[in-house]
Amino acid sequence: MRAIRFIRSAGAGLGLAAAVSLFAAPSLAQTASDPESAGMGAAAALATLVYAPVKLAWATTGGVVGGLAYVFTGGNADVAIPILESSVYGDYYLTPSQLRGDEPIEFIGRTSADAPHVASDGIPLAGDRAASADEAGSESGY
Secondary structure, three states: OHHHHHHHHHHHHHHHHHHHHHHHHHHHHHHHHHHHHHHHHHHHHHHHHHHHHHHHHHHHHHHHHHHHHHOOOOOOHHHHHHHHHHHHOOOOOOOOHHOOOOOOOOOOOOOOOOOOOOOOOOOOOOOOHHHHHHHHHHHHHH
């Protein structure tokens, strides 16, 4: 019974990945005026056909492992959240700029520990290491 549910879920995930790659990436290529950009859009769509199912499998596995980590640690979210963030966050489709190397491909998502601690106005928060180093430097007179 579980195997059938898994197969259905995997099939639905593959269908979603195919739909995203067939409709999202080619629309990016339609805005381009030169053949190279259109070719990169098509390449991104084809690469997404391979990339998206792998990413969906990674995210699903991370969701299961993160959930099990939460359960087996007695509800400790500090253990489960980094697992969930690193597996679920990230890119689910590829763009032409990623294929050219202009932007990084984030297969493994950034965790909240990796993200800079910046307020909405762009000023680093006091607990951030960079902010602490700036404060220490300004207090010492350097």
